[in-house]
Amino acid sequence: MRVLVIGGGGREHTLAWKLSRAEGVEELYVAPGNPGMAAIATCVPIAADATVELAEFAASLRIDLTVVGPELPLVLGIADEFVRRGLVLVGPTRAAAELEGSKVFTKEFCLRHRIPTGRALVAHHREQATAAVKQLGVPVVFKADGLAAGKGVQVCHTRDDVDSAIARYFEAHAFGAAGERVLIEECLEGDEVSFMVLTDGLSVLPLASARDYKRLGDGNQGPNTGGMGAVSPVPLESGLAATILRTIVHPTVVGLAAEGRTYRGVLYAGVMVTRDGPKLLEYNCRLGDPETQAVIPRLDGDLLPLLRATAAGELGSQRAVWKREAAVCVVLAAGGYPGAPERGELIAGLGDALAQPGVLVFHAGTALQDGSLVTAGGRVLSIVGRGATVAEAAGVTYEAVGRVHFGGMQFRRDIGGGLT
Ligand code: AMP
Ligand code: GLY
Helix, strand or coil, rough: EEEEEEEHHHHHHHHHHHHHHCCCCCCCEEECCCCCCCCCCCCCCEEEEEHHHHHHHHCCCCCCCECCCCHHHHHHHHHHHHHHHHCECCCCCCCCCCCHHHHHHHHHHHHHHHCCCEEEECCCHHHHHHHHHHHCCCCCCEEECCCCCCCCCEEEEHHHHHHHHHHHHHHHHCCCCHHCCEEEEEEEEEEEEEEEEEEECCCCCCECCCCECCCCHHHHEEEEECEEEEEEEECCCCCCCHHHHEEEHHHHHHHHHCCCCCEEEEEEEEEECCCCCEECCCCCCCCCCHHHHHHHHHHHHHCCHHHHHHHCCHHHCCEEECCEEEEEEEECHHHHHCCCCCCCCCCCCCCCCCCCCCCEEECEEEEEEEEEEEEECCEEEEEEEEEHHHHHHHHHHHHHHHHCCCCCCCCCCCCCCCCC
């Protein structure tokens, strides 16, 4: 088979690594890929959001299966482009991906299908926003309707926060077209859980549990990032997974199919476990990054049959078996991240890190410059260690992290801390 992975980050490197080991994969392509992926696949210089160009490329090479990492091509309709050409792609259509593409759509969808979520109002201008905040009270959450590279949400704890959010969303128009409509949502309290499943529009196959560490600093301090680390598995309260499936995920899959938006692909629910039970915070239409780096290495057996069954509507016949080992992923970020990351710093020590037993290294913001590996983006590398327990896996990961160096390197020292 010829397989194409779309994207160039740590999540896509992990998918490509796993697929490169699958039985039946003869040729593996990645677009655009990264220097780490170049060692296991052929990199094709097409951007991940160039949906038509990617479909034409896949048609010309007669690619048997395409896997999409990031949300942007899905929200832009890459699945529709592929289907139109008779090509098999794992990922929702544009209409189904609206679950991530529009927070207003998702909120209204939840109301139609009685899916538990926070109360919210839609604001088009500051007067509506002020009225919504008055109705919902403070704390309150502002969310740009469209895609905003993970930066569209602001939790306001005080009146001052609300004033600065109103200025940011409605005067500075910080989110452009994505912020024309703003969802103003009640602030939910509780523990946050990420819940990822594969679905073919009918059957649902949960992936292994994982936790993401979104803040830049130890102890969950500092600014929000795309994710500074991940752990799998994490203990979920007994019955919680079943409740999330019953009250949130199943009604979503059934409701989308009933509305003519049948969802095939990865569905990722961000859930707040409140005193009144789990409530949906947001949906993503793809795997989490860096959750994937901790989850996929734990999959026992091939990923390929699961992905093919998802695309073909035959997921009901599949099972996923997870290794009993734990995996801990630590992201090495560039200096300046998440603001303006520094680039062009020489990366040293990767060979040493990889020589440790149980260690995997996935590239994201790396580039080759005059034959040397240098930094080229915010999240530079994911270092993954595996062990019998989370504590053991974290020990393996941090031993390897200690061997890697580049100027300005930032990472969290508490990933997996407190978990056994
Ligand atoms: P989202 O992009 O919707 O996941 O939001 C980013 C982060 O903002 C989430 O991971 C939560 O930590 C937080 N958040 C979003 N919505 C709410 C809410 N209604 N109440 C409290 N925190 C929220
Ligand atoms: N790690 C969070 C996300 O992928 O959205």
